[in-house]
Amino acid sequence: MKPFNLLAGAVAALAVTATMAVAETRVTYKSAKSTSSYYQMGVQIAEAMKAGSDIIVTVEESQGSVQNVMEVKARGGDYFFTTPPALVGLAQGGKAMFEGKGDPAFDEIRALFPIPSLTMHFVARADAGINSFADLEGKTVLLGKGSFGAREGEKYLKLFGLEGKVKLAEVELSNAVPALKNGQIDAFVTAGSYPAPNVVEAAASTGVSVLSLDDEQIAATKRARLVIPAGTYAGQEADIVTTSLPVVAYTTTKMDDETAYQLTKTFWEGKESMGAAAPWWNGVDESLMGNIAGKIHPGAIRYYKEAGMALTDAQM
Incomplete structure (x- = not known):
């Protein structure tokens, strides 16, 4: 019986590991240079997600917001990033630094939550x-x-x-x-x-x-x-x-609604703890939602409705 029990135990352990792997969601967060405060914010967001959800965030160094937006063209549903809302508008309009570089993928950019300005x-x-x-x-x-x-x-x-x-x-x-x-x-x-x-x-x-x-x-x-x-x-x-x-965390419509919901929910619920560790988070509150120009991801909208946060028609 012992060999059978050992085999059964191994199978059960593998089943648990497989279940955990399925439940775990991995995403990449791209914000700024590793020496900047915004990179440190990314690390804090990753820690908050690990503590409050099944989402594992990999923080990736960036050369700036323009690069973050441009990478939307090649990234999938596991990508979210930071940029000023104004840059999203320029990308979608093919203006300024995005002139001649327009792409339909830019029209699929959707907001998640504001971060420190x-x-x-x-x-x-x-x-x-x-x-x-x-x-x-x-x-x-x-x-x-x-x-x-x-x-x-x-x-x-x-x-x-x-x-x-x-x-x-x-x-x-x-x-x-x-x-x-x-x-x-x-x-x-x-x-x-x-x-x-x-x-x-x-x-x-x-x-x-x-x-x-x-x-x-x-x-x-x-x-x-x-x-x-x-x-x-x-x-x-x-x-x-x-x-x-204003600076906002964005993703695209490629991200599934549940992941966008969990990212947004965990961010707001973990913000107080993040603020205790780094005071710059204390400047983020519901008033910054008005700085989000353009549409918010449907998964994030679900959270905002649950939380009773007012959204504009343009954000919906």
Whole structure:
């Protein structure tokens, strides 16, 4: 009887393993460079999915949002990615960087959930006498090179009449905090989810003032308004009103409804735990749903209806 029992046990073990393999869903998440905060967010999302569902997420490094969107053409239903909603619209319209590169696959892109926005920070040394954009005139400002924050910062200087009136520092953004501390620069511009690590460091070690924009300035930028709550950074006694570029997790209609539902449900249910580990998740709430332009995946819609979250007709 013992050989039979051993055989039966082995068969049973194989059956359990096979069942687990069938139940387990594997997907790939593509967001940003491995050195960025958005890659770290991807790792946190993968951990949340492992803890709260049967979905196993592989986080894949990316060179940026345009690449993420372009890969939709070759990827299957196991692919989800991050990008600003504006890029999805450009891809679907074959405009800007997608001109001549259009593909029917772009029309099948569907949203899942919002993630922390790219938030603009104009950070000045506390003793530099900079309390408004006008005060930047004659000062040395670090914009960095090639990043969204650098391009956006340059645009804002032009919009607010400061083009040619500030000294642009030839310093890498990675050196912004020491450059601010030693007086090499008076201010720097950075974009990322808040609280931004380099702003946290600067506020704690040097003391900073982060500039707010008024309603007219925000309207001129054509970006979304965002409020960084008082107390986010050391010494910050009032809310900071600034702009942001929304970022959203997307997939395509190739993903089955159940997987999209589980991804969305587990994200929202795990967000509080993620926020306890990384404060940038605390800036994500139902209000960001309005930043999702275009359609949401039917599986995700199922969750939002269950959760009582309002969706627009365009998102349905």
